[in-house]
Amino acid sequence: xxxxxxxxxELLPANILLQTTYTITLVIGPALAGILIGTLxxxxxxxxxxxxxxxxxxxxxTLALPKLWRDDGQATKTLGFWSEFNDGLAFVQASRSIMGLxxxxxxxxxxxxxxxxxxVPFMMNVIHVGATELGLADSVQGLGMIxxxxxxxxxxxxxxxxxxxxxxxxxxxxxxxxIGLAPSFPVVLALLLVVGVIVTPIEATIPAVMxxxxxxxxxxxxxxxxxxxxxxxxxxxxxxxxxVADIVGPRTVFVAAGLIxxxxxxxxxxxxRDEAPAPVAEVEGQAEISLAIKE
Numbered sequence: 001x002x003x004x005x006x007x008x009x010e011l012l013p014a015n016i017l018l019q020t021t022y023t024i025t026l027v028i029g030p031a032l033a034g035i036l037i038g039t040l041x042x043x044x045x046x047x048x049x050x051x052x053x054x055x056x057x058x059x060x061x062t063l064a065l066p067k068l069w070r071d072d073g074q075a076t077k078t079l080g081f082w083s084e085f086n087d088g089l090a091f092v093q094a095s096r097s098i099m100g101l102x103x104x105x106x107x108x109x110x111x112x113x114x115x116x117x118x119x120v121p122f123m124m125n126v127i128h129v130g131a132t133e134l135g136l137a138d139s140v141q142g143l144g145m146i147x148x149x150x151x152x153x154x155x156x157x158x159x160x161x162x163x164x165x166x167x168x169x170x171x172x173x174x175x176x177x178x179i180g181l182a183p184s185f186p187v188v189l190a191l192l193l194v195v196g197v198i199v200t201p202i203e204a205t206i207p208a209v210m211x212x213x214x215x216x217x218x219x220x221x222x223x224x225x226x227x228x229x230x231x232x233x234x235x236x237x238x239x240x241x242x243x244v245a246d247i248v249g250p251r252t253v254f255v256a257a258g259l260i261x262x263x264x265x266x267x268x269x270x271x272x273r274d275e276a277p278a279p280v281a282e283v284e285g286q287a288e289i290s291l292a293i294k295e
Contacts, residue, residue, distance in 0.1 A: 003211045003219065004065055012156045012164075012208040019204040020149025027142040085228070088221030097213050098222065100271025104264050105206070105226055108169070109233035111260040114241025114253050115176060122250040129185050137192050144196020152201035161205040161212070166269040168202040173261025180254025209272060 006014055036045040092098045123129050123137065152164065175194045182188045214222045245253045 001063065001065065002207075003216055005063075008212055011211045012161050012205065013153060015204040015208045015211075016149055016152045016156055016201070019200050020146060020153075023142060023145040023149060023200060027139070027146065084221050085224060088218065088223075088225040091214070091218050091222055092225055095213065096271060097273045098210070100267060101206070101209060101213075102226055102229055103271065104165075104169070104268045106229045106233045107260060107264040107267065109230045110237045111173075111176070111257040111264070113234035113237025114244075115257045117238045117241055118245055118250050118253055121245075122254065123188070126250055127182070127185050127188055133185055137189060140189055141192045141196040141199075144193040145200045148197040148200035149204070151197060152204060161208045162268060162272040164201050165205040165209065165272070166265045168198045168205070169261055169265035169268060172198045172202065173258045173263075173265060175258070176261055177255050177258025180251045180258060 002011060002014055002018075033045060033049075036048060092102050120134065123134055129137075155164065172195055175191050175198065179188055179191045179195075182191060210222070210226070211219070241253055241257075244256075
C-alpha cells in the first residue's frame with residue numbers, strides 16, 4: 001500500500017512514522033489494558049480491544065487504491081504457492097541489492113532468535129534480577145525505541161536508508177555484545193536504552209529499502225521469500241542458542257550474537273544499494289510537478 005500511495009522520497013519517513021507509532025502503542029497498550037481491566041473488568045476490556053480492530057479495518061477500507069494488474073500474462077490464472085515462492089526467489093537472486101537484503105535479514109535473525117529466547121534466563125540467572133526489573137528493562141527499551149523514531153526522522157532526509165540500516169546494525173551489534181559482558185543491572189539498563197534507540201531506525205529502513213527496490217507486482221512474492229528465510233533462521237537460532245547456552249553460558253551467546261550483528265552491518269554496507277536522498281529543492285520541485293499534473 002505504501003509503495004502505491006507514496007513517492008520514493010516519502011517511503012523512509014513514512015516507515016519511520018509507522019514504526020514509531022507502533023512502538024508507542026506497545027508502550028501505552030499494556031498500561032491502558034491494566035486501567036480498563038481494573039475499572040471495567042476483563043470482559044469490557046476484551047470488547048474494547050475487539051472494537052479497535054473494526055476501527056482499523058474501517059480506516060483501511062476508506063483508502064482509495066489503484067487496482068493492480070499483473071503485466072506478466074498471469075492475470076487470468078492463479079499461481080500455486082511454490083510457483084509464487086520460486087518467482088520471488090528468482091527475482092531476489094537476480095538483484096544484488098535484494099539478495100544482500102535477504103542475506104542481512106537472515107543473518108540478523110540468526111542473532112536475534114537466540115537473544116530473544118535467552119533474554120529472560122540471562123537477566124534472572126546471570127544478572128540476578130526479578131520480574132520488577134524485567135518490566136523496567138522492557139519499559140526503558142520501549143522509551144528508547146520512541147526516541148529512536150524521533151532521531152531517525154531527523155536524519156532520514158540526509159542519509160541513504162541502507163546507510164542508516166548498516167550504521168544501526170553495527171551499533172546494535174556492539175551494544176548486544178556489551179550486554180553479554182555487562183557486570184550489573186544498571187549497565188544492562190543503559191545498554192537496553194541504546195538498543196531501543198537503534199532498533200526503530202533499523203526496523204523502519206528495512207521495508208523502505210525493499211519498497212524502493214522491488215516492483216509493486218513483485219512485493220508480495222519477494223516479501224514472502226524474505227519472511228520465510230527469516231522465520232527459518234529464527235527457529236534455527238532459537239534451537240541452537242539454548243543448546244549452546246547450556247554449554248558455554250548465556251554471556252557467550254550474547255557476545256556471539258552481537259558480533260553477528262556487526263557482520264550483518266558489513267554485508268548491508270557492501271551489498272545493498274539504494275538511491276541517495278534527493279536534495280530538498282529537487283523533492284519540492286517534483287511535488288509541484290506532480291500536483292500540476294493532477295490538476
